[in-house]
Amino acid sequence: MRGGRALLRVYRGFPLAQTCPRTVSPAEGARLMIHLASSVDAIRGASPRIPAPCLTSRLELRPFCEDDIERIATLLADREVTLFIGGTKPFAAAADSVLYMRDAFAGRGWGTLAVVQRSNNACIGYCGVRPLINTPYVELAFAFERTSWNCGYATEAAKASLDLAFRHLPVDSVVATVYPDNRASIRVLTKAGMYLHGSIFGVWPRSSALLYRLDRTTWRTFVPSLTRSSPFAAGRVAARRTDRVYSTKLR
Numbered sequence: 001m002r003g004g005r006a007l008l009r010v011y012r013g014f015p016l017a018q019t020c021p022r023t024v025s026p027a028e029g030a031r032l033m034i035h036l037a038s039s040v041d042a043i044r045g046a047s048p049r050i051p052a053p054c055l056t057s058r059l060e061l062r063p064f065c066e067d068d069i070e071r072i073a074t075l076l077a078d079r080e081v082t083l084f085i086g087g088t089k090p091f092a093a094a095a096d097s098v099l100y101m102r103d104a105f106a107g108r109g110w111g112t113l114a115v116v117q118r119s120n121n122a123c124i125g126y127c128g129v130r131p132l133i134n135t136p137y138v139e140l141a142f143a144f145e146r147t148s149w150n151c152g153y154a155t156e157a158a159k160a161s162l163d164l165a166f167r168h169l170p171v172d173s174v175v176a177t178v179y180p181d182n183r184a185s186i187r188v189l190t191k192a193g194m195y196l197h198g199s200i201f202g203v204w205p206r207s208s209a210l211l212y213r214l215d216r217t218t219w220r221t222f223v224p225s226l227t228r229s230s231p232f233a234a235g236r237v238a239a240r241r242t243d244r245v246y247s248t249k250l251r
């Protein structure tokens, strides 16, 4: 029962039912969330781990370490880079972010990773999947230093992160929130196979954003060769378990 109240609170404070074109009741909204959800609770129950480092053709995605603080602090001090991600951060806050990402990945087994250029070992940004705060969703997040933009790095890292998520986490979908004027990010999301799903409200730092999504079935079609080795690719077992968790909590 306590879980039920928690879920409804999440729903009220974060009306994802707004992604639906018509008005819905709280119960119906909760059902929509169940239908949509990649439940972070269900993942916690399953305790999966994303294996890292992960290599792509030009990049290495690996857990953060203290040596990355300098580069990420520079990235987070750049007005243009942080325009859509909450504004610049002072060095100490950037250092906290790096250590938080490092510890979150180590503790949870999945999260945002440092993106490193394999050619020179330079950390050029971050990318990965993480819980979307105050929701049951798993979101894809990324940011790269300006000197690396428009070389396809974000797309390469985003695709790898989505593959890792669907191969190693019992999620039915991964979402991304993006502001409509962040055209480069929208382009990256669509190149990685995500599609516009609706709007989402209550997201920091602005009050609304677009919600992009990639569901497991579409991902399986998008990258059929990769899905064969996924422990979660064969069916909707994990998704059904997620539904049951949330139905139980609602009663």
Ligand SMILES: CC(C)(COP(=O)(O)OP(=O)(O)OC[C@H]1O[C@@H](n2cnc3c(N)ncnc32)[C@H](O)[C@@H]1OP(=O)(O)O)[C@@H](O)C(=O)NCCC(=O)NCCS
Residues within 6 Å of the ligand: 080, 081, 082, 083, 084, 085, 142, 143, 144, 145, 148, 149, 150, 151, 152, 153, 154, 155, 156, 177, 178, 179, 182, 183, 184, 185, 187, 188
């Ligand atoms: C968004 C971001 C990660 C993209 O990184 P990137 O490595 O340059 O991305 P890619 O090179 O893989 O792809 C960028 C695409 O956007 C396009 N693009 C760039 N600027 C654009 C603009 N102003 N309008 C439309 N398209 C644009 C590029 O042409 C490219 O598409 P193409 O391959 O079809 O030519 C990077 O700009 C960034 O770090 N931004 C700041 C942080 C941020 O906004 N993060 C996302 C929060 S939702």
